[in-house]
Amino acid sequence: MAVMFVALVTLTTVGVAQNLPWNNPGGAQGAAAAASGRPGPAPTRDIGGIWDAGGGGIGARGMQTSPLTAWGEMMGKTHHSGDGARMVPADQINDPLSTLADPGGFPRDLLFELRPFEVVQLPNKVLMLYMFEKRWRVIWTDGRQLPANPDPRWYGYSVGHWEDDSTFVVNSNGTDERTWLDNAGNPHSDQLKVEERYHRVDRNTMELTVIIDDPKAYTRPWTARDKLKLTLVPSNTDLMEMIPSASEAAAVKSIYAAESAAGKK
Amino acid sequence: MKAWCACVLVSAVSVVVGAQDWNRAGLPDSAVNAPKTNAAPAPRRDVSGIWDAGGAGIAGPGHESAPWTDWAKQKAGSYKPGNGPRAVYEADINDPLSTVCDPAGFPRLVMYETRPFQIVQTPNQVLVLYMFEKRWRVIWTDGRPLPKNPDPRWYGYSVGRWEDDYTFVVNTIGTDERTWLDNSGNPHSSELKVEERYHRVNHDLMELTVTLDDPKAYTRPWTPRNKMPLTLAPATFDMMEMICSPTEVMDFRKNISDRTNKK
Numbered sequence: 001m002a003v004m005f006v007a008l009v010t011l012t013t014v015g016v017a018q019n020l021p022w023n024n025p026g027g028a029q030g031a032a033a034a035a036s037g038r039p040g041p042a043p044t045r046d047i048g049g050i051w052d053a054g055g056g057g058i059g060a061r062g063m064q065t066s067p068l069t070a071w072g073e074m075m076g077k078t079h080h081s082g083d084g085a086r087m088v089p090a091d092q093i094n095d096p097l098s099t100l101a102d103p104g105g106f107p108r109d110l111l112f113e114l115r116p117f118e119v120v121q122l123p124n125k126v127l128m129l130y131m132f133e134k135r136w137r138v139i140w141t142d143g144r145q146l147p148a149n150p151d152p153r154w155y156g157y158s159v160g161h162w163e164d165d166s167t168f169v170v171n172s173n174g175t176d177e178r179t180w181l182d183n184a185g186n187p188h189s190d191q192l193k194v195e196e197r198y199h200r201v202d203r204n205t206m207e208l209t210v211i212i213d214d215p216k217a218y219t220r221p222w223t224a225r226d227k228l229k230l231t232l233v234p235s236n237t238d239l240m241e242m243i244p245s246a247s248e249a250a251a252v253k254s255i256y257a258a259e260s261a262a263g264k265k
Numbered sequence: 266m267k268a269w270c271a272c273v274l275v276s277a278v279s280v281v282v283g284a285q286d287w288n289r290a291g292l293p294d295s296a297v298n299a300p301k302t303n304a305a306p307a308p309r310r311d312v313s314g315i316w317d318a319g320g321a322g323i324a325g326p327g328h329e330s331a332p333w334t335d336w337a338k339q340k341a342g343s344y345k346p347g348n349g350p351r352a353v354y355e356a357d358i359n360d361p362l363s364t365v366c367d368p369a370g371f372p373r374l375v376m377y378e379t380r381p382f383q384i385v386q387t388p389n390q391v392l393v394l395y396m397f398e399k400r401w402r403v404i405w406t407d408g409r410p411l412p413k414n415p416d417p418r419w420y421g422y423s424v425g426r427w428e429d430d431y432t433f434v435v436n437t438i439g440t441d442e443r444t445w446l447d448n449s450g451n452p453h454s455s456e457l458k459v460e461e462r463y464h465r466v467n468h469d470l471m472e473l474t475v476t477l478d479d480p481k482a483y484t485r486p487w488t489p490r491n492k493m494p495l496t497l498a499p500a501t502f503d504m505m506e507m508i509c510s511p512t513e514v515m516d517f518r519k520n521i522s523d524r525t526n527k528k
Contacts, residue, residue, distance in 0.1 A: 100511040120385055129401045136394045136401045153506045241418045246365040246511040
């Protein structure tokens with residue numbers, strides 16, 4: 001079913017797509033991406049395709065969280081972020097993603113720079129392929145449980161199920177405490193549980209809700225993405241590369257350091 | 266298309282026993298080395314699944330290349346690799362992948378640390394998802410030509426086609442000159458053309474051949490991977506993470522440098 005649907009999309013959108021340049025940055029750097037074809041109802045149990053949140057996906061300022069616990073406050077104080085309430089001058093930022101090109105990790109890849117991403121459904125898993133960082137993750141749909149005591153991973157461990165014919169729900173654990181949640185340096189612990197809800201409203205539109213539940217870091221669960229609108233783009237859209245490179249990050253950092261030193265003279 | 270779906274389902278069902286373990290580095294040697302001559306025939310025009318080259322994929326020492334041109338000698342003059350004939354001491358290595366975790370890029374991903382990877386076929390693409398670096402690339406199969414004058418990319422620009430029912434051929438250009446080809450610091454230019462041939466021998470066995478054609482850097486084309494056997498892993502196989510982190514590498518390098526200084 002899913003495969004037949006994808007084939008249909010390809011045929012119906014080929015006219016539009018031939019006008020798309022390659023190295024497409026997505027809607028974030030221009031007008032929101034045009035929907036890929038004719039409108040229609042959501043197909044059954046199908047979220048396959050390339051989706052674009054436009055500028056709404058970037059989340060550069062960071063998220064409004066629920067109150068931090070004492071542990072969360074302590075962790076957050078070590079995060080010298082480039083945006084949000086913890087913002088410091090550029091040469092003092094210690095964001096592991098922006099200053100070193102450490103992996104953004106999960107769920108930061110949903111809360112920051114959520115650029116276009118491709119969803120592929122296989123019989124036993126859903127694969128997510130992100131333009132930002134050019135990284136992928138697997139969401140198991142074969143009925144397996146989340147591991148009881150997982151080793152931490154940059155991108156966690158995820159299982160998914162269909163709550164109804166148009167809502168795919170993903171639960172994750174096993175994330176890596178070294179990653180930040182967002183550009184504001186909001187922290188998380190290894191006890192973090194994430195729920196993603198992908199609700200396909202119609203053929204061309206999906207809504208993403210992300211709920212953060214981390215009792216060690218936050219006093220209550222909070223909703224980092226609330227029905228973020230995603231638009232289906234043509235299946236032959238060629239996504240550009242957007243990969244943080246450590247040597248490029250170091251070059252930028254040295255410029256900041258030089259500017260700061262010049263300013264202090 | 267129906268045949269493809271059915272095939273994936275069959276492999277998922279037949280291996281569901283033992284599927285609950287996770288974070289696996291690769292197949293056991295016994296599975297990689299087991300003869301696959303009795304396997305079911307290869308499905309038509311289907312290279313999908315999780316494939317594992319075992320130890321052969323790693324290629325730690327690098328590859329023996331065709332002779333370098335003068336341009337290559339100049340380009341790689343500053344390369345200080347950790348392996349191969351030009352290997353230097355640990356503290357002096359300047360491999361951009363191992364010392365700062367810059368992207369390995371393409372084709373290094375198929376030359377070095379070719380750990381398990383998953384191939385997915387959609388109607389207009391073949392997607393390859395690599396365990397190493399946890400990166401993915403797209404191979405367009407919708408008939409588009411390669412771009413004429415591409416911007417360089419870490420992972421290049423790839424198109425693929427079926428040469429016959431069991432051989433999928435991928436052509437790639439537009440790679441980034443900053444990447445090394447392998448652990449021994451073989452260089453490449455932006456004129457590099459790569460051909461990958463995925464030949465499915467039977468249901469459980471595929472062979473990968475990689476040919477490099479870079480007249481600016483090498484005096485003739487050369488074949489760093491020649492029918493490298495790939496074994497089909499269970500569809501439920503949960504690949505571990507293997508991501509180069511600059512923070513971890515800096516700690517490691519500091520450790521090496523501290524030990525060197527103590528001597």
